[in-house]
Amino acid sequence: MGFPHHPHPRETTVLTRHFGEADARTLAGWKKRGGYKALEKALGMQPADIVNVVKESGLRGRGGAGFPTGMKWSFMKPGDGKPHYLCCNADESEPGTFKDRELMRWTPHALVEGCAIAAYAIGAETAYVYIRGEFTEPLHWMESAVKEAYAAGIIGKNAMGSGKRIDVHVHKGAGAYICGEETALMESLEGRRGNPRIKPPFPAVSGVFGMPTTINNVETLIAAAPILLNGAEWYKKMSLSSPKSTGTKLYSVCGNVQRPGTYEVVMGFPFKEFLYDLCGGPLHGRKFKAVIPGGASVPIQNMEEAEATLMDYEGFVAGGSMLGSGGVIVIDDAQPMVTVIARLARFFAHESCGQCTQCREGTAWTTKILERIRDGEGTVEDLDTLLDIGEQMTGKTICVLSDSCAVPVVSGIKKFRGEFEALIQGKRFHPVTAAVA
């Protein structure tokens, strides 16, 4: 649903259908809506069969990377004699993204159920839901849902009478974007500074506490329940374009748009109709200028690219960007691109953990140069310097925060070079005058 607005008839509400219903947050309300039936079914299946259904469904990671979920689960080898762990990445911090926040504040039991299903499927007895510290309301509802689920015997030492132990713990972060990076999250969970780890070893071999670990995004885990209930074929059919992208996807829409909010559409939905029809188009008298479709870390699209895009993993790549986290930032013709990009660079500079030189220095210098261009003090060499720094920041560090900072800068210069050059030549940015009185 287009929360906080009414659902649009062209949305396909699977995960979002109970947004806005206060009693869906309680165990009684959630059960009334069919909650925990999928877990009950899962606990009667062999773990390998669950993994196969998820594999067959084509579900891919909804946190940003799009890795096939079933395959990820299959890396966890049963009977290796080690404790396995599930981590749920609820450290949603990518600018533009707030879908997991809505999922947790409206349907917390859906995440408890998703965690329990995944934990059972990968042979884990313990799941940690790592939620960013600023999400006080989602934290409240998740803690309340976990407490209710324990009290009802749904999770705990004998989950739903299955004889299987499944513990779910909510763990509160303390303010660090980088802890959304999977290995930094694990470091943080262990009580350390959130510095990403060098991979390999990958989490399935050595994850949290040095044990085999699977880490999934909130939306991914919640999608597992309806897949188990309705079958892989049902999920696979929800695809309008590429067969490699299946199911529904949540998009959180923000910026200069009539109806910001969370939307759920089938993979392959036309982006143009999404922006103008579902989201209501530009603000009065304005025009869209650019879109960052998958959170701040993906390339900026101009409107020509965006309006030709089909919304799935392959479609956004064909449109010069990436699906990423589904955080759609809409920018209109009143906004100076240099200011927007400089502020994004400052974000990355603030959030760099400082381990790698390219990132620590690169994000800081990128910010300083962009801010001087913004303030009319740039030089003609600055654009080449920025592109050069961008290249040095890409593919050379432990994690991709460095790359993520370079992406909006490099794509911004490529697609909106005129705005940079005008500022360097001493011209002020003039927003296009509103055409409508």
Added chain:
Amino acid sequence: MGGVESPDYASHDRAAHEPYVAVFTGDVKRELDELLTRYPTKMAALLPALWIVQRERGWVSDEGMAEVAGFLDLTPAYVKGVVTFYTMYHQHPVGKYFIQVCTTSPCGICGAEDVVKAFLRHTNAGELGITSPDGKFTVIEVECLGACGFATPVMVNEEFIESVTPDKVPELLARLA
């Protein structure tokens, strides 16, 4: 962290100089004991333990870090290293109301800067990170609060407030005062 300068959050609070009272006694100690059962290592309870210190004392002092270190078999220096990595632990006393305004690009293009200015003006804090003369308000800019569709989101202590505009600021502050 990165090499971009941040405001210096100076202390204007007498609490910084008051004698330290142990946090982990009675029920709070039992809370910590329960937390320790959730993890295979003691160290993993560090972030939750620091949250408890901040809840009880309003900030995390060096003495608070040392107390946590003692319970978790860590050194105070190690704990300080962790505390300083994360932005949400206060290493100085802050105003009664700690106000965080999101100004990252998605909120920035929806007018977040004007919301910051309104808070600074109406709280008499004047500057970012400086507590108002009456000790009530500290205002800071914060990086993406993850509620971009509800620009501008503002956190006041643990309370999350959506869709704040400059004209709503006086009313919001009146409710707090």
